[in-house]
Amino acid sequence: MLSGIDFVGVPGFEPGTSPTRTVRATGLRHTPINCSRVYAKSVLKKPMNDKSEFMSEHPVTLTDRVRALTGGFMNRLGAILHQLGIHPDLITILGLGVVLVAAILIADGQHQLAGVILLLGLPLDAVDGAVARAMGRTDSFGAMLDSSLDRYADGLIFAGLSYYFAVQDNMTLMVVAQAALLGSFMVSYARARAEGLGVDVKVGWFTRMERVIVILALLLVPQLLEIGVWVLAIGTNLTGMQRIWFVYKMLVQADTQEKEDKEVN
16 A cells, blocks of 8 residues: 555556445446546446446556556465455555554655565555455445555655655755645545546556655665655646546536537437
8 A cells, every 4th residue: 555555356456546446346336437438428427337348448557567467466365365364454454554664764764664665565555455356345445445544645655755854954845745745645536536427537647656666766766865756746746637637628528429419319
């Protein structure tokens, strides 16, 4: 669970911004539409029946590739942990504990050690989903818990960076770290809110995996600390605005199509 690294339905790492991890795996609710096409507003609120078509027409992201590479191993590991009686929510909470330890080390200036701990704890965000699949989980609370704790994880990491810069009397970078936190929240919220409107948003330059890579790089390589924080601040906020603009275009086009359909009928 890192900056936030939310998914039960697809093997591999969990996507950080989706509040519907278990929902997509179990089909308890609607599946968001494919935004590569335009739908009338009435269709936007209507579930698609062909989930495979929906998945296959989405752009392949870096997160998708990581899931594909690690899916088999994670499924086997999830089955083993399920047989041992380990609940996925416990793994999710443990992941937040790992981030808390790392955040304390970040605030204390022990960035490389914090990076190593985060790197070692990274698989926990995929393992909880794998265990949930193995147990055949059907409730949606796991998705809620995972998404919520991911946001806490985001806050802890950037709070640690902000405290460190404040102690170093570097107010500029402290503010930049706060801007990166706001951007990370915006990237996640934009997708979650769009899904509530029936639009699935996977576009963006700084999705979950890209953010995780930058965070690990700036912690493990001291020379990248300052530039990494700037990259996160700029990249995440641009991605948030990119997603807002994307959803705006899709909804406007959907409204236009709905009007055209009414005129035809």
